Amino acid sequence: MLRYLIVLLDDTSTSFCHYTASNKEPNLISLDILRKAIRWAMTENLTIQFVYPSHELLDEWNETIETIDHVKIKPATAASTSDADVVVFEGLEAIDMPLSKRDVSIVIRTRMSDFLDKHDRLHKLLAQANRLNVVFTDVDSFADDDQKAYDEALASLSLVVKNEYVNNHPVQFNLLTDRIMLTEMNNCGAGDSTITLAPDGQFYVCPAFYYDADGYPVGNIEGRLDIPNKQLYRLQYAPICRRCDAYQCHRCIWLNRKTTLEVNTPSHEQCVVAHIERNASRRLLEAIRQEGEFMSGTEIEEIDYLDPFEIARP
């Protein structure tokens, strides 16, 4: 069931996920399309997430946005982030910027190699933030040779997270704590629970499908939403994912299509990364419990594979 509408306010709106926002020229959504988007979201009872560019919007756009409850996703480079719900940083270099609000969600987009080299830069942020999401911009190039280094990086960050929990600061960190908190799959829901409207007035399964040269629209705000084979975007139609328990996995529809040409079939790399996180979460849960009672009733089973496709094969 559709629950969220993502509205890209400009072609240069920040990416907050795996994709790169490749259109470099500013192209603001028209007021007419913005108003229609808000009306449509009200009619369909959807929560809107507005995705901002770095440059400021004109007053009329800001006033229109404020006519509906919403979430603001802003780049850290925006003129003002004090009203943002989510602030996106590009790379691990930029995160020394002061946080104006502790309760804001932080997203850091980084290459895997940078994360492996510089993950200790997250220590301070883990102590300050309430919610930190690290998103890899090159998951598809994750090599089997990177597995040990990723496992060790997460083990190192687990020590920091454990100390925060023991000291009554239960920071949420997507790579390590989401799997502990979740009891079922919680993926991005592109094309199922979430749809995106771009400045061109067209709907896309997610923002990546707008920026990618191979992307395609699925209807427009003047007409209607029309997703071909829409069942394929649902978890029930992903035969491996629906039986998987790496609940924190993004199960990125765009990466699926890019790497396997099927929206409901993930790549080996996406599964391995998600399972290394799952297993690190299991060890973190055990480590926190050594200090006292925590999440009683929650168990993460020990497994001996990193790619569910390997055990699914006959």
Ligand code: SF4
């Ligand atoms: S780890 Fe692989 S099988 Fe499991 S949800 Fe993610 S993409 Fe699907």
